[in-house]
Amino acid sequence: MPPAASGARPLRCLTVGDGPPLVLLHGYAMQPETYLPLARLLADRARVVIPAIFALPERWSFDHALDCLELTVDDQGIDRTSLLGHSFGGGIELAYTARHPDRVVECVFSDTLADRREFRLAQEALRDPPRLLGMASVPAAEAFVKSVLTHPVQLVRAAWWGFTSDRSDDIEKLVAAGIPCHVLWAERDSILLRSDGQHFAHDLHATFTVVNRPPGYGRVDHDWMFDDPELFAAHLEELGLEVLSKSTA
Numbered sequence: 001m002p003p004a005a006s007g008a009r010p011l012r013c014l015t016v017g018d019g020p021p022l023v024l025l026h027g028y029a030m031q032p033e034t035y036l037p038l039a040r041l042l043a044d045r046a047r048v049v050i051p052a053i054f055a056l057p058e059r060w061s062f063d064h065a066l067d068c069l070e071l072t073v074d075d076q077g078i079d080r081t082s083l084l085g086h087s088f089g090g091g092i093e094l095a096y097t098a099r100h101p102d103r104v105v106e107c108v109f110s111d112t113l114a115d116r117r118e119f120r121l122a123q124e125a126l127r128d129p130p131r132l133l134g135m136a137s138v139p140a141a142e143a144f145v146k147s148v149l150t151h152p153v154q155l156v157r158a159a160w161w162g163f164t165s166d167r168s169d170d171i172e173k174l175v176a177a178g179i180p181c182h183v184l185w186a187e188r189d190s191i192l193l194r195s196d197g198q199h200f201a202h203d204l205h206a207t208f209t210v211v212n213r214p215p216g217y218g219r220v221d222h223d224w225m226f227d228d229p230e231l232f233a234a235h236l237e238e239l240g241l242e243v244l245s246k247s248t249a
Helices: 032-042 062-075 088-099 119-125 129-135 138-150 152-164 168-177 194-204 229-238
Strands: 013-016 021-025 047-051 081-086 104-110 181-186 207-211
Touching: 013 032, 021 032, 021 088, 032 047, 032 229, 047 062, 062 088, 081 088, 088 104, 088 168, 168 194, 181 194, 194 207, 207 229
Parallel strands: 021 047, 021 081, 081 104, 104 181, 181 207
Antiparallel strands: 013 047
16 A cells, blocks of 8 residues: 555545446546446446546656555455556556556556557657547547646646656566456547557557447547447457456346
């Protein structure tokens, strides 16, 4: 447990459902409520816990975020959990699992930060601004505005960490621990390159699934976890996750 002097404390969480725990780590500048439609689809088999990972009690730092996440998992009474990380949240998921492999059942990464670093990631994120703006849905825009208004400094510091951190050591720790991992990737991710996802899955010894557009859907883009929750839940089912294999008592 982190020392009290660190200033860490449990984060605000949105919790839905009953069953084995699934901790969902949300994307950059998003809010737990953004993922509520997906959580409700899984709530008949899992207890979905979504921490507000930017609402830290002190200035954002990588270690402080992990300390707060550790206390949050403890505060929720969770011994071992499955993890699901979206975009930026995948980087936190990777680090938490590397720190506590004995407390993680399995990992799913959706369109995550992967293992690219420094300004190449920034170049990817901004390589086509009009397309990026076109991707933004109402839930994403609302969450982004709320996050900027409530945690502007936290977002800037978190973005700097995302652009400059090296995640290769954490990947090696997950491989050594033998934790089952899966990477899901949108067919037209407007922010991150598919090749990065493939590289990440290869290094992680994870399955890699590109989600193509089914009949009747629009394009499957970076935010499909909450823009198309039914589609995302269906792909989680296909992974055969332990957390979704049990019925609620």
